[in-house]
Amino acid sequence: MTKEKIDRINELARKSREQGLTDEEKREQTELRFEFRRGVVANLKSQLDNIEFVDAADDNKK
Known part of the structure; x- marks a missing residue:
């Protein structure tokens, strides 16, 4: 997802809280x-x- 789309998600979220x-x-x-x-x-x-x-048991065999 592009930065522009993420910015738009955030912009719409702000607008939703402030004015709908x-x-x-x-x-x-x-x-x-x-x-x-x-x-x-x-x-x-x-x-x-x-x-x-x-498997940790395999490490102990070495």
């Missing part, structure tokens, strides 16, 4: 948040897929 959003802005906010979450989940999955477990 139009229906179009609410849709945009939902889409941007969904895209952000998708990226976070993909990143986490990638990190978890690259974890290698090492």
Whole structure:
């Protein structure tokens, strides 16, 4: 996700708290948040897929 999109999420969140959003802005906010979450989940999955477990008992045999 680009910095511009993250900035837009934050801008919409501020506007929502201060004065409310139009229906179009609410849709945009939902889409941007969904895209952000998708990226976070993909990143986490990638990190978890690259974890290698090492058995401590194997270290003691050396």
